[in-house]
Amino acid sequence: MRIRALIRRICEQLLRDKRTLALLFLAPLLVLSLMYYLFNHTGNAADAKIGAVNLNPKIVEMMQQQGMEVISYEKADKDILVNEHLDALLEMQDSKIHLILKNSDPSQSKALQMKISQAAAAISNFSQNQGNAAPNLTFTTDYVYGSADTTYFDTLSPILIGFFVFFFVFLISGIGLLRERTTGTMERLMSTPVRRGEVIIGYLVGYGIFAFIQTVIIVIYATMVLGMNMAGSIWYVLLTNLLLAFVALSLGILLSTFASSEFQMVQFIPIVIIPQIFFAGIFPLDHMAAWVQVIARIMPLYYGADALKDVMYKGLGFGDIALDLGVLVLFAALFIVLNILALKKYRKL
Amino acid sequence: METTVKLQQVSKSFGKKTVLSEVNLSIEKGQIYGMIGPSGAGKTTLVKMIVGMDTPNEGLIEVLNTKMPNLSMLQQIGYMAQSDALYNELTGGENLRFFASMFKMGREEQKQRISYAAGLVNLTHELGKKVSAYSGGMKRRLSLAIALIHDPSVLILDEPTVGIDPELRQSIWNELTRLKNSEHKTIIVTTHVMDEADKCDMLAMVREGRILTSGSPEQLKRQYQVESLEDVFLQAGGQQS
Numbered sequence: 312m313r314i315r316a317l318i319r320r321i322c323e324q325l326l327r328d329k330r331t332l333a334l335l336f337l338a339p340l341l342v343l344s345l346m347y348y349l350f351n352h353t354g355n356a357a358d359a360k361i362g363a364v365n366l367n368p369k370i371v372e373m374m375q376q377q378g379m380e381v382i383s384y385e386k387a388d389k390d391i392l393v394n395e396h397l398d399a400l401l402e403m404q405d406s407k408i409h410l411i412l413k414n415s416d417p418s419q420s421k422a423l424q425m426k427i428s429q430a431a432a433a434i435s436n437f438s439q440n441q442g443n444a445a446p447n448l449t450f451t452t453d454y455v456y457g458s459a460d461t462t463y464f465d466t467l468s469p470i471l472i473g474f475f476v477f478f479f480v481f482l483i484s485g486i487g488l489l490r491e492r493t494t495g496t497m498e499r500l501m502s503t504p505v506r507r508g509e510v511i512i513g514y515l516v517g518y519g520i521f522a523f524i525q526t527v528i529i530v531i532y533a534t535m536v537l538g539m540n541m542a543g544s545i546w547y548v549l550l551t552n553l554l555l556a557f558v559a560l561s562l563g564i565l566l567s568t569f570a571s572s573e574f575q576m577v578q579f580i581p582i583v584i585i586p587q588i589f590f591a592g593i594f595p596l597d598h599m600a601a602w603v604q605v606i607a608r609i610m611p612l613y614y615g616a617d618a619l620k621d622v623m624y625k626g627l628g629f630g631d632i633a634l635d636l637g638v639l640v641l642f643a644a645l646f647i648v649l650n651i652l653a654l655k656k657y658r659k660l
Numbered sequence: 661m662e663t664t665v666k667l668q669q670v671s672k673s674f675g676k677k678t679v680l681s682e683v684n685l686s687i688e689k690g691q692i693y694g695m696i697g698p699s700g701a702g703k704t705t706l707v708k709m710i711v712g713m714d715t716p717n718e719g720l721i722e723v724l725n726t727k728m729p730n731l732s733m734l735q736q737i738g739y740m741a742q743s744d745a746l747y748n749e750l751t752g753g754e755n756l757r758f759f760a761s762m763f764k765m766g767r768e769e770q771k772q773r774i775s776y777a778a779g780l781v782n783l784t785h786e787l788g789k790k791v792s793a794y795s796g797g798m799k800r801r802l803s804l805a806i807a808l809i810h811d812p813s814v815l816i817l818d819e820p821t822v823g824i825d826p827e828l829r830q831s832i833w834n835e836l837t838r839l840k841n842s843e844h845k846t847i848i849v850t851t852h853v854m855d856e857a858d859k860c861d862m863l864a865m866v867r868e869g870r871i872l873t874s875g876s877p878e879q880l881k882r883q884y885q886v887e888s889l890e891d892v893f894l895q896a897g898g899q900q901s
């Protein structure tokens with residue numbers, strides 16, 4: 312029952328600390344709301360990979376001049392688009408152009424749409440100048456993910472939700488354990504028959520409870536108040552965030568071993584937290600250099616954000632996020648073992 | 661007499677720095693055993709190894725005939741470190757209850773022990789207050805109560821009277837004497853204040869990781885033919901160097 316006492320103590324401590332609670336539960340909502348109004352911009356279509364079915368060679372040529380990669384296919388459907396990792400698929404029948412957009416990055420979709428319609432318009436003008444009857448091109452557009460209403464923020468929000476959970480849990484648990492070290496309560500705790508594993512589990516569950524409440528508040532606010540996309544199950548979102556919180560918890564506790572003051576703990580933020588935001592998918596990594604992608608893969612937030620994006624935006628199920636979740640579990644397990652070893656500093660047994 | 665704590669040829673070094681070398685000690689049940697020496701002499705390292713929080717590089721440490729470190733032995737040892745080590749956000753009662761839960765004891769026993777330990781240090785009426793509102797002396801007393809919460813047979817106090825007023829210091833010493841006499845606890849105290857050394861049954865003078873000399877205060881004074889323990893310390897140190 313030592314674990315229960317540890318959990319209870321952590322809850323009592325946190326509940327007394329109103330400011331920390333506000334930071335944990337309200338700050339994410341504030342930042343999320345601000346980001347919501349901030350993010351809406353045009354993306355870059357230059358390095359897009361596009362499939363073409365029966366497309367006018369002149370249009371293909373113009374698209375290639377823009378830097379797009381154009382590959383020909385026999386027929387056009389969403390499966391080809393997803394399986395071949397294309398960003399868009401264009402099909403031309405007579406004077407109809409049907410455009411299927413993957414729309415995993417809505418700003419890119421908007422840019423693509425613009426470039427393609429420009430190309431089509433140029434063709435029209437060209438044939439008119441030749442004296443031919445202008446082919447009256449009509450456009451229809453389809454989306455694999457999301458819809459015409461999708462904004463950049465819809466794909467960003469799952470990443471932000473994962474990030475908030477990661478950041479605040481990391482900071483608060485790290486400083487919580489650091490305080491135990493600096494005030495000497497950790498040493499006192501280790502002079503009782505409590506096992507090192509019990510201390511770590513107590514910490515994980517104690518802070519885990521608050522991380523869970525935080526996730527619920529953020530997710531509810533994001534979907535109900537800000538009207539964010541929630542294509543998949545909210546339970547998978549909670550599950551992913553909880554695993555992300557465990558990774559953040561165990562990492563925060565572990566890194567607090569290497570900090571001797573709260574200030575030094577805060578110094579870990581630019582090293583550990585900030586790079587993770589950039590590699591979590593705020594910028595699409597697919598077209599970046601291989602070594603950049605390797606770096607992304609050692610960052611826990613990359614997997615969390617990927618799973619959250621799959622569920623919240625693409626509406627995918629457990630099978631599609633299982634790998635991401637598995638990696639998060641491995642991260643957490645690794646950090647927990649390292650934590651139990653790190654406590655040997657206080658008691659060898 | 662029954663030996664409760666025994667150290668044989670204990671040496672400890674951190675990196676290249678030798679903190680303790682070849683320490684031999686034997687502490688009997690029902691004694692107040694004082695370890696006296698300047699700051700940095702190795703007293704804290706010594707008591708931490710007796711608690712089992714650190715392991716010696718060489719030598720053997722036994723508490724109640726069990727080789728340390730030993731997790732279940734911690735149930736028998738009460739340890740109070742130099743810092744107060746309390747959770748400031750919690751009340752005194754919550755601190756006591758939390759640390760009590762770390763030891764094996766039933767719910768009823770826990771309640772009894774909490775009220776007993778709080779009564780012992782005169783904090784019964786202050787248990788509902790947050791520790792952050794406590795005075796320095798109250799924190800020290802609460803810290804002592806926590807060290808006693810599980811009724812340990814060996815009590816190890818690392819500089820228990822640093823930074824507290826003379827009145828409180830006296831009341832702590834009275835309490836230690838009472839615990840020794842009526843409950844036959846073995847009490848190990850480190851201090852660098854000479855006048856406290858007189859209150860111990862046995863003394864070990866520690867300097868630079870070695871035990872210069874040990875014995876009862878009277879024995880030591882007689883042996884070195886001096887009036888005060890301070891002189892004993894100076895003479896013993898002088899002989900060594």
